[in-house]
Amino acid sequence: MTVLTPQRALDGQELRHGNLQLSTVALGRVTWVAPYPGEETALSHALQSACSMSFPGPGESRESTAGRILWSGRAQALLIGPHPSAAIEKCAAVVDQTDGWAAMRLGGASAAQVLARLTPLDLRPSHFPRGRTARSLLGHVPVLLVAIENGFEIFVMRSMSETVRHEIETAMRSTAAREKIPTAHA
Amino acid sequence: MLIPCPLCGARDLREFTPKGAAVTLHRPDVGAGLDAWNDYLHLRDNPAGPTRELWWHGSGCGAWLVVERNTLTHEVSGARLAEEEAGA
Numbered sequence: 527m528t529v530l531t532p533q534r535a536l537d538g539q540e541l542r543h544g545n546l547q548l549s550t551v552a553l554g555r556v557t558w559v560a561p562y563p564g565e566e567t568a569l570s571h572a573l574q575s576a577c578s579m580s581f582p583g584p585g586e587s588r589e590s591t592a593g594r595i596l597w598s599g600r601a602q603a604l605l606i607g608p609h610p611s612a613a614i615e616k617c618a619a620v621v622d623q624t625d626g627w628a629a630m631r632l633g634g635a636s637a638a639q640v641l642a643r644l645t646p647l648d649l650r651p652s653h654f655p656r657g658r659t660a661r662s663l664l665g666h667v668p669v670l671l672v673a674i675e676n677g678f679e680i681f682v683m684r685s686m687s688e689t690v691r692h693e694i695e696t697a698m699r700s701t702a703a704r705e706k707i708p709t710a711h712a
Numbered sequence: 713m714l715i716p717c718p719l720c721g722a723r724d725l726r727e728f729t730p731k732g733a734a735v736t737l738h739r740p741d742v743g744a745g746l747d748a749w750n751d752y753l754h755l756r757d758n759p760a761g762p763t764r765e766l767w768w769h770g771s772g773c774g775a776w777l778v779v780e781r782n783t784l785t786h787e788v789s790g791a792r793l794a795e796e797e798a799g800a
Protein backbone atom coordinates (compact mmCIF):
# COMPACT_ATOMS: atom_id res chain seq x y z
CA MET A 527 0.00 0.00 0.00
CA THR A 528 1.22 3.47 -0.79
CA VAL A 529 2.17 5.45 2.27
CA LEU A 530 1.59 9.17 1.87
CA THR A 531 3.80 11.56 3.78
CA PRO A 532 1.98 14.60 5.15
CA GLN A 533 3.39 17.83 3.79
CA ARG A 534 3.02 21.11 5.56
CA ALA A 535 2.01 24.23 3.73
CA LEU A 536 4.85 26.76 3.80
CA ASP A 537 7.81 24.49 4.34
CA GLY A 538 11.05 26.38 4.05
CA GLN A 539 13.53 28.63 5.68
CA GLU A 540 12.79 31.07 8.42
CA LEU A 541 12.95 34.63 7.05
CA ARG A 542 14.97 37.29 8.87
CA HIS A 543 15.11 41.03 8.19
CA GLY A 544 16.46 43.41 10.83
CA ASN A 545 14.98 42.47 14.20
CA LEU A 546 12.16 40.52 12.52
CA GLN A 547 11.70 36.78 12.06
CA LEU A 548 8.96 34.98 10.15
CA SER A 549 8.65 31.24 10.70
CA THR A 550 6.06 28.57 10.01
CA VAL A 551 4.05 27.02 12.82
CA ALA A 552 3.30 23.29 13.00
CA LEU A 553 -0.32 23.28 14.14
CA GLY A 554 -1.12 19.59 14.40
CA ARG A 555 -4.84 18.87 14.43
CA VAL A 556 -7.08 21.88 13.68
CA THR A 557 -10.80 21.48 14.40
CA TRP A 558 -13.47 24.05 13.64
CA VAL A 559 -16.03 24.10 16.48
CA ALA A 560 -19.36 25.94 16.30
CA PRO A 561 -21.92 25.43 19.11
CA TYR A 562 -25.47 24.55 18.09
CA PRO A 563 -28.00 27.23 19.10
CA GLY A 564 -28.58 27.11 22.86
CA GLU A 565 -25.69 24.67 23.43
CA GLU A 566 -22.98 27.21 24.27
CA THR A 567 -22.85 26.36 27.99
CA ALA A 568 -22.95 22.61 27.34
CA LEU A 569 -20.09 22.97 24.85
CA SER A 570 -18.04 24.96 27.33
CA HIS A 571 -18.50 22.20 29.93
CA ALA A 572 -17.60 19.48 27.40
CA LEU A 573 -14.45 21.39 26.41
CA GLN A 574 -13.58 21.94 30.06
CA SER A 575 -13.75 18.24 30.92
CA ALA A 576 -12.02 17.05 27.71
CA CYS A 577 -9.36 19.76 27.27
CA SER A 578 -9.42 21.91 30.47
CA MET A 579 -10.52 24.99 28.48
CA SER A 580 -13.83 26.81 28.23
CA PHE A 581 -15.22 28.11 24.93
CA PRO A 582 -13.64 31.53 24.23
CA GLY A 583 -15.67 34.73 24.07
CA PRO A 584 -15.30 37.15 21.13
CA GLY A 585 -11.63 37.94 20.50
CA GLU A 586 -10.39 35.59 23.21
CA SER A 587 -8.23 32.49 23.27
CA ARG A 588 -7.61 29.78 25.86
CA GLU A 589 -4.64 27.55 26.45
CA SER A 590 -4.08 24.39 28.47
CA THR A 591 -1.73 21.43 28.49
CA ALA A 592 -4.09 19.80 25.94
CA GLY A 593 -3.74 22.59 23.37
CA ARG A 594 -5.37 25.88 22.43
CA ILE A 595 -8.73 27.19 21.36
CA LEU A 596 -8.93 30.43 19.37
CA TRP A 597 -12.11 32.47 18.79
CA SER A 598 -12.41 32.66 15.02
CA GLY A 599 -15.68 34.49 14.36
CA ARG A 600 -19.29 34.74 15.49
CA ALA A 601 -20.14 31.55 17.44
CA GLN A 602 -17.08 29.63 16.25
CA ALA A 603 -13.55 28.78 17.31
CA LEU A 604 -10.55 26.75 16.17
CA LEU A 605 -9.44 23.96 18.48
CA ILE A 606 -5.70 23.47 17.98
CA GLY A 607 -4.12 20.20 19.10
CA PRO A 608 -6.59 17.79 20.68
CA HIS A 609 -9.12 15.60 18.89
CA PRO A 610 -12.64 16.62 19.92
CA SER A 611 -14.38 14.32 22.41
CA ALA A 612 -17.76 12.72 21.70
CA ALA A 613 -19.30 15.10 24.23
CA ILE A 614 -18.02 18.09 22.22
CA GLU A 615 -19.44 16.64 19.00
CA LYS A 616 -22.86 16.30 20.65
CA CYS A 617 -23.35 20.03 21.23
CA ALA A 618 -21.38 21.61 18.37
CA ALA A 619 -20.79 21.36 14.65
CA VAL A 620 -17.27 19.97 14.42
CA VAL A 621 -15.17 19.89 11.24
CA ASP A 622 -11.60 18.67 10.84
CA GLN A 623 -9.81 21.53 9.04
CA THR A 624 -6.26 20.34 9.70
CA ASP A 625 -5.27 20.55 6.05
CA GLY A 626 -7.18 23.77 5.45
CA TRP A 627 -5.04 26.14 7.49
CA ALA A 628 -1.44 27.31 7.54
CA ALA A 629 0.08 29.42 10.27
CA MET A 630 3.10 31.70 10.56
CA ARG A 631 4.71 33.44 13.49
CA LEU A 632 6.05 36.96 13.07
CA GLY A 633 8.33 38.03 15.91
CA GLY A 634 10.51 41.03 16.65
CA ALA A 635 10.32 44.50 18.10
CA SER A 636 8.71 45.98 14.97
CA ALA A 637 6.31 43.12 14.22
CA ALA A 638 3.30 45.40 14.73
CA GLN A 639 4.73 47.98 12.30
CA VAL A 640 5.03 45.26 9.65
CA LEU A 641 1.43 44.13 10.01
CA ALA A 642 0.19 47.72 10.25
CA ARG A 643 1.19 48.06 6.60
CA LEU A 644 -1.12 45.20 5.66
CA THR A 645 -4.11 45.11 8.00
CA PRO A 646 -6.58 47.77 9.23
CA LEU A 647 -6.48 46.34 12.79
CA ASP A 648 -5.37 48.45 15.73
CA LEU A 649 -2.39 46.36 16.86
CA ARG A 650 -1.26 48.48 19.81
CA PRO A 651 -0.84 46.30 22.92
CA SER A 652 -3.49 48.42 24.68
CA HIS A 653 -6.04 47.31 22.05
CA PHE A 654 -4.67 43.92 21.01
CA PRO A 655 -2.83 42.42 23.98
CA ARG A 656 -1.28 38.97 24.16
CA GLY A 657 -3.88 36.20 23.84
CA ARG A 658 -6.36 38.26 21.81
CA THR A 659 -7.55 36.99 18.41
CA ALA A 660 -9.12 38.89 15.52
CA ARG A 661 -10.51 38.06 12.09
CA SER A 662 -9.48 40.70 9.58
CA LEU A 663 -7.83 41.27 6.22
CA LEU A 664 -4.13 41.06 5.44
CA GLY A 665 -3.81 42.77 2.09
CA HIS A 666 -6.90 41.32 0.42
CA VAL A 667 -6.66 37.95 2.18
CA PRO A 668 -8.91 37.00 5.12
CA VAL A 669 -6.82 35.96 8.15
CA LEU A 670 -7.06 35.13 11.82
CA LEU A 671 -4.49 37.08 13.84
CA VAL A 672 -3.39 36.10 17.35
CA ALA A 673 -1.27 38.32 19.60
CA ILE A 674 1.52 36.31 21.24
CA GLU A 675 4.60 37.08 23.32
CA ASN A 676 6.81 39.45 21.27
CA GLY A 677 4.79 39.13 18.06
CA PHE A 678 1.81 37.68 16.23
CA GLU A 679 0.58 34.45 14.74
CA ILE A 680 -1.11 34.67 11.37
CA PHE A 681 -3.57 31.91 10.44
CA VAL A 682 -4.55 31.76 6.80
CA MET A 683 -6.31 29.41 4.40
CA ARG A 684 -3.63 27.09 3.09
CA SER A 685 -4.28 28.01 -0.55
CA MET A 686 -3.41 31.66 0.17
CA SER A 687 -0.47 31.07 2.50
CA GLU A 688 2.26 31.74 -0.09
CA THR A 689 0.60 35.03 -1.01
CA VAL A 690 0.46 36.06 2.62
CA ARG A 691 4.06 35.08 3.26
CA HIS A 692 5.11 37.13 0.24
CA GLU A 693 3.12 40.16 1.43
CA ILE A 694 4.62 39.90 4.91
CA GLU A 695 8.16 39.46 3.62
CA THR A 696 7.85 42.58 1.46
CA ALA A 697 6.59 44.56 4.46
CA MET A 698 9.39 43.11 6.62
CA ARG A 699 12.02 44.32 4.12
CA SER A 700 10.58 47.84 4.04
CA THR A 701 10.24 48.05 7.80
CA ALA A 702 13.77 46.75 8.40
CA ALA A 703 15.18 49.16 5.77
CA ARG A 704 13.49 52.13 7.42
CA GLU A 705 15.03 51.22 10.74
CA LYS A 706 18.52 51.48 9.24
CA ILE A 707 17.94 55.12 8.31
CA PRO A 708 19.67 57.28 10.92
CA THR A 709 17.25 59.48 12.84
CA ALA A 710 17.70 63.16 12.09
CA HIS A 711 18.35 65.34 15.13
CA ALA A 712 16.84 68.79 15.09
CA MET B 713 -15.09 55.27 8.59
CA LEU B 714 -15.11 52.89 11.57
CA ILE B 715 -18.04 50.63 12.40
CA PRO B 716 -18.36 49.50 16.05
CA CYS B 717 -18.98 45.76 15.69
CA PRO B 718 -20.49 44.43 18.94
CA LEU B 719 -18.20 41.37 18.71
CA CYS B 720 -14.98 42.83 17.26
CA GLY B 721 -14.89 46.47 18.38
CA ALA B 722 -14.36 49.49 16.09
CA ARG B 723 -13.29 48.19 12.68
CA ASP B 724 -12.33 49.65 9.35
CA LEU B 725 -14.93 50.05 6.61
CA ARG B 726 -13.05 47.72 4.24
CA GLU B 727 -13.99 44.71 6.38
CA PHE B 728 -17.71 45.34 5.80
CA THR B 729 -20.26 45.03 2.98
CA PRO B 730 -23.47 47.15 3.03
CA LYS B 731 -26.86 45.62 2.25
CA GLY B 732 -29.22 48.60 2.31
CA ALA B 733 -32.03 49.61 4.65
CA ALA B 734 -32.60 47.39 7.69
CA VAL B 735 -36.32 47.13 6.88
CA THR B 736 -35.61 43.73 5.30
CA LEU B 737 -35.34 42.28 8.83
CA HIS B 738 -39.08 42.73 9.25
CA ARG B 739 -40.86 40.57 6.70
CA PRO B 740 -44.63 40.91 6.35
CA ASP B 741 -46.72 37.89 7.40
CA VAL B 742 -47.31 35.29 4.73
CA GLY B 743 -50.95 36.37 4.54
CA ALA B 744 -50.20 40.09 4.28
CA GLY B 745 -51.70 41.79 1.26
CA LEU B 746 -49.96 42.60 -2.00
CA ASP B 747 -49.47 46.21 -0.92
CA ALA B 748 -47.51 45.18 2.17
CA TRP B 749 -45.28 42.87 0.13
CA ASN B 750 -44.82 45.48 -2.58
CA ASP B 751 -43.68 47.99 0.05
CA TYR B 752 -41.35 45.46 1.65
CA LEU B 753 -39.70 44.45 -1.59
CA HIS B 754 -39.56 47.71 -3.54
CA LEU B 755 -40.22 50.86 -1.54
CA ARG B 756 -37.41 52.50 0.42
CA ASP B 757 -37.09 55.82 2.18
CA ASN B 758 -34.21 58.01 1.08
CA PRO B 759 -33.47 59.80 4.34
CA ALA B 760 -31.22 62.85 4.63
CA GLY B 761 -30.10 62.19 8.19
CA PRO B 762 -30.20 59.17 10.52
CA THR B 763 -30.74 55.80 8.85
CA ARG B 764 -30.61 52.16 9.84
CA GLU B 765 -28.75 49.83 7.50
CA LEU B 766 -27.63 46.22 7.35
CA TRP B 767 -23.89 45.69 7.11
CA TRP B 768 -22.11 42.34 6.91
CA HIS B 769 -18.83 41.98 8.80
CA GLY B 770 -17.66 39.47 6.21
CA SER B 771 -13.93 40.04 6.58
CA GLY B 772 -14.27 40.01 10.36
CA CYS B 773 -16.51 37.89 12.57
CA GLY B 774 -19.09 37.15 9.86
CA ALA B 775 -22.01 38.69 11.75
CA TRP B 776 -24.80 40.79 10.21
CA LEU B 777 -25.17 44.16 11.94
CA VAL B 778 -27.81 46.85 12.08
CA VAL B 779 -25.78 50.06 11.80
CA GLU B 780 -27.14 53.51 12.61
CA ARG B 781 -25.57 56.01 10.23
CA ASN B 782 -26.22 59.64 9.36
CA THR B 783 -26.35 60.00 5.58
CA LEU B 784 -25.47 63.70 5.79
CA THR B 785 -22.35 63.41 7.95
CA HIS B 786 -21.42 59.69 7.60
CA GLU B 787 -21.35 59.64 11.39
CA VAL B 788 -21.93 56.11 12.69
CA SER B 789 -23.74 56.30 16.01
CA GLY B 790 -24.22 52.64 16.84
CA ALA B 791 -24.36 49.03 15.73
CA ARG B 792 -25.99 45.89 17.09
CA LEU B 793 -26.23 42.28 16.01
CA ALA B 794 -29.00 41.75 13.48
CA GLU B 795 -29.83 38.40 15.14
CA GLU B 796 -30.93 40.30 18.27
CA GLU B 797 -33.32 42.46 16.29
CA ALA B 798 -34.56 39.66 14.03
CA GLY B 799 -35.26 37.48 17.07
CA ALA B 800 -37.23 40.26 18.80
Ligand SMILES: [Zn+2]
Binds near residue numbers: 718720769772774
Ligand atom coordinates in the same frame (compact mmCIF):
# COMPACT_ATOMS: atom_id res chain seq x y z
ZN1 LIG C 1 -17.37 41.69 13.82
